[in-house]
Amino acid sequence: MKKITIMASGSGTNAQAIIDHFATSGLARVNLVLSNKSTAQVLERATRAGIPALSFNRSAFAKAGPVSNLLKQEQPDLIVLAGFLWKIPDYLIQQFPQKIINIHPSLLPKYGGKGMYGHHVHEAVIAQGEKESGISIHYVNEAYDEGAIIQQVSCPVQTEDTAADLAQRIQQLEHEHFPNIIEGLLH
Template sequence: MSDETKKTTKKIVIFASGSGTNAENIIKYFQNSDKIEVVAVLSNRRSAGALKKAHRLNVKALLFDKEALYYSHEVLNVLKDIDPDLIVLAGFLWLMPTNILEEFPNRVINIHPALLPKYGGKGMYGSRVHEAVIEKQEKESGITIHYVNPKYDEGQVIFQNTVSIEENDTPESLAEKIHELEYKHFPEVIQQLLEEKK
């Protein structure tokens, strides 16, 4: 890659705590792009599938702990060195510290597996969300992509997309529907945001 291409390539850093299916999907989506690149995947869990998937796809994978994120500025300094155009939370379960949000204003986004403001907040992630939605007998659910602020799931909404819930849907079958929405729309919204940034 020439220096000129490097300058114009938009950089994404992904934070993930879990299996990393969204992270993998985003990496693959941009793999052949000369304009947008996932440069690193960061995780707070040694066993996170996201780290293994990043390694396999030749993307830098970094593990950190609470000290590095909240107290020592280690993660902040890594991000400053990379200077990403967008920080993407893809199944990342810790609250993003204020110093990172202040350093990268309007550059940190998250995806949530429900239609916020419903079914959001601390402890509402993964299967817990789908179980709550089914229990309340909702007629639809969906995904919300939003900017991150200092509170869980309360940042400005960027994009929402819905899916119908059938009578025989279970938390597991709903999760599959939601994953399909995530895989389709998350990379597209990321691309759109980065193309809008001059």
């Protein structure tokens, strides 16, 4: 059975969708959840699902060391960033080439890069008067949100939308499509 490691920084709704999707799958399972925040709700979600969950600090992540050693030991088939807000160090990208993916709440290359996450993205999309937005699932490389795009799914931006309205629509797309895209990558 293939192994998925999830890295997240927050509440973990995408992680939960992935955990639920693969809970009864014969293809893969979530073997580990990692977070850069010891208080992140994603750690509680993983623990409730019986999945090992650990947090780490910046120094444990910045250079090859504890996080790298743990991932070498676990040997995940795919590392999934699900709302993980730190840049992935080059050593991890080299250690797991084409095995780290991210989900971004816009149609990249628009509204990507450092500082463009969550409500910041949705506010920018609305401020620019975009007619559509969506999600981008992409491979992680050395630059924020510039890795090869695996798949994009769009949705309309309504003229009366607030950032919260758009965020809700984007989150529905994430929960619906992200687990299926992961499954496709693991086949």
